Amino acid sequence: MNLAVRLLLILATTVAVSSALGQTVTIAVKAEPNTLDPHKVVGRQSEAFLANVFDGLTARDASGTLVPGLAESWEQVGDTTWRFHLRQGVSFQNGEPFDSASVRFTLARAGNPDSPATTWSQINTITGVDIVDAFTVDIHTVSPDVLLPARLAELFGPMLPPVYTVEAGDDFGTHPVGTGPFVLKEWVKNERLVLAANENYWRGAPSVKEIVVRPIAEDATRVAALIAGEVDLIEGLPHVMVDMIDSRPELRVERVSASRVFYISIDASVKPLDDVRVRQALNYAIDRQAIIDRLFGGLGRPAATIVSAQAFGFDPSVEPYPYDPEKAKALLAEAGYPNGFSVEFDYFTGSVADHYALSQAVAGYWSQIGIDVKENAYELGVFQEKRGANQAAPLYVYSLGDVFLEPFWLVEWLAAGDMSRRYSNPEVNALIQEIRSTFDASRRAELYSEVQRLMKEDAQHAFLFQVDTLWGANDRVNFTLRADEVPWFYPLSLAD
Missing domain, CATH: 3.10.105.10 (Dipeptide-binding Protein; Domain 3)
Known part of the structure; x- marks a missing residue:
C-alpha cells in the first residue's frame, strides 16, 4: 500500500470532518517548520509543532510540572537505569499500537549523532533500551542521568510508529504520524499547514476540530490579519503593539513571563x-x-x-x-x-x-x-x-x-x-x-x-x-500561553 493511500486511511479513521468554518481556528505564525520529523527538526519554531502531532513518554502541564505522558509512571531501578511503565491501549494515528517496541525503535532512531536536530544531544547518555514486557522498558544511560525523564517529553522524546516510519522514509517529515491530539491533514509549503483533530486521542478528542496555521513573517501583516478577522491567533505580537490590541474590545493580548x-x-x-x-x-x-x-x-x-x-x-x-x-x-x-x-x-x-x-x-x-x-x-x-x-x-x-x-x-x-x-x-x-x-x-x-x-x-x-512572550487573540478562542513557549493546542477551545 503506497504512502498516499495509507494517509487517506489515517484521515478517514481518526479525523472528524469539520462541517462549518465555526469549527476551525486559524493561527498566524512567524514561520512554518522545516520538517515534522522529530529527528530532523531544527529550531524551536519547528520543534514547537511537534507537541501537537506527537506525545513523549512524559509531558509538561501548564505550570511546567512534569507529568505522565505515554508513560504512566517511571522510577530508577539502578544508578544508570530508568524503568518506564507505558500507557496501555494507545494507538498511533495510523492504527499501529504503541508499546515497548515503539520506544526502543524511536530511541534507536533518535540516537543518530549525525542528525542536524538537537534531539541527539538530549538523549546521548542513553546506551540501550531493554524490553521488560510489552508495556515496560528499561532505559540505560552511560552515567547517572537525573533529567532523563524530563528530556523524554514531547519536544525531544516524541514516539514514532516503527512500521510506518520505515515505510515513509524521507517522506515522514511531511507526512508524520504520532499519537498526539492532531493529525497533519494538509501542508502547502509557505501557505498553510492544516491540523485536524484526532478523534481517537487517548486523552480525549480535542475541542477544536481543525486548526489552519499560516506562516506570515512580517509582524505588521500578522497584526493586520488579526484585526481584519482573517486569523484568530497570532504568534509573536510586537510589544509596541500591545496598547493597540488592548484598545479593541474584540481582541486581547495573551502574555506569559517566558523562560527565553x-x-x-x-x-x-x-x-x-x-x-x-x-x-x-x-x-x-x-x-x-x-x-x-x-x-x-x-x-x-x-x-x-x-x-x-x-x-x-x-x-x-x-x-x-x-x-x-x-x-x-x-x-x-x-x-x-x-x-x-x-x-x-x-x-x-x-x-x-x-x-x-x-x-x-x-x-x-x-x-x-x-x-x-x-x-x-x-x-x-x-x-x-x-x-x-x-x-x-x-x-x-x-x-x-x-x-x-x-x-x-x-x-x-x-x-x-x-x-x-x-x-x-x-x-x-x-x-x-x-x-x-x-x-x-x-x-x-x-x-x-x-x-x-x-x-x-x-x-x-x-x-x-x-x-514576556506575547500572542494576539480574538474573542472567538480561549487560549493560554505556557512559560516553556510550547504552543499546546490541545486545550484550545472556542468561546461560548
Whole structure:
C-alpha cells in the first residue's frame, strides 16, 4: 500500500470532518517548520509543532510540572537505569499500537549523532533500551542521568510508529504520524499547514476540530490579519503593539513571563574575542534595560546568564552586567584595542523571537565604544544551516527558551556542547558532569549557582534579558500561553 493511500486511511479513521468554518481556528505564525520529523527538526519554531502531532513518554502541564505522558509512571531501578511503565491501549494515528517496541525503535532512531536536530544531544547518555514486557522498558544511560525523564517529553522524546516510519522514509517529515491530539491533514509549503483533530486521542478528542496555521513573517501583516478577522491567533505580537490590541474590545493580548533568554553568541576562539577583557567590554557596553523599555515596552528583565528567573537553580545574586561604556572602553584599551576593532555580526528573521530590532540596538551600543560592526541578515533556515556548519559570524544574536525549566541542557549546550563556540572552562565542565548525576535537589541548586557565577565572570556570551512572550487573540478562542513557549493546542477551545 503506497504512502498516499495509507494517509487517506489515517484521515478517514481518526479525523472528524469539520462541517462549518465555526469549527476551525486559524493561527498566524512567524514561520512554518522545516520538517515534522522529530529527528530532523531544527529550531524551536519547528520543534514547537511537534507537541501537537506527537506525545513523549512524559509531558509538561501548564505550570511546567512534569507529568505522565505515554508513560504512566517511571522510577530508577539502578544508578544508570530508568524503568518506564507505558500507557496501555494507545494507538498511533495510523492504527499501529504503541508499546515497548515503539520506544526502543524511536530511541534507536533518535540516537543518530549525525542528525542536524538537537534531539541527539538530549538523549546521548542513553546506551540501550531493554524490553521488560510489552508495556515496560528499561532505559540505560552511560552515567547517572537525573533529567532523563524530563528530556523524554514531547519536544525531544516524541514516539514514532516503527512500521510506518520505515515505510515513509524521507517522506515522514511531511507526512508524520504520532499519537498526539492532531493529525497533519494538509501542508502547502509557505501557505498553510492544516491540523485536524484526532478523534481517537487517548486523552480525549480535542475541542477544536481543525486548526489552519499560516506562516506570515512580517509582524505588521500578522497584526493586520488579526484585526481584519482573517486569523484568530497570532504568534509573536510586537510589544509596541500591545496598547493597540488592548484598545479593541474584540481582541486581547495573551502574555506569559517566558523562560527565553536573549543573548549575543561570542566565538571565543577568534581574536580579539578570545580575550576575556574584550568579551566583558561587549557586555558593559550594552544598556539592557533601555533596550527592554524601548523595544519591549518594559515587559522584561535583564539577565546575567542563560539561566532564566523561572528555572530551578536560578541565583539572583549573580547580577547582570551594568551599563558602563567608560569601563568598556577602558577594558578594550587594556586589551590592546583603544580604537576598537571590526567584527561581523549575524542576525536572522522568522524566529519565535524578534531579533532584527535587537541586533540594531546592540550594534549601536557597540559602535559607541569604537567597534565597527558589519551586520549580516539571514532568513532563519539559512542561518541555522550556517550555524550548524560552524560558518556563522564571530558574533550573532540568538535566544534560547528553557523547555525543562531546569537549565542543565542550556548550560551544557552553551558551555560544552554545540553552542559553546569553542569556549572551554574545565571548572564549568566538571560542574556540569556533577549536576547530571546529582539527584539531591538542594545540591544541584548549589552547583547551578556556581556555574552561573563562572559564566558571568568569563563573559562567555553577552547575555541580555528575558521578555514576556506575547500572542494576539480574538474573542472567538480561549487560549493560554505556557512559560516553556510550547504552543499546546490541545486545550484550545472556542468561546461560548
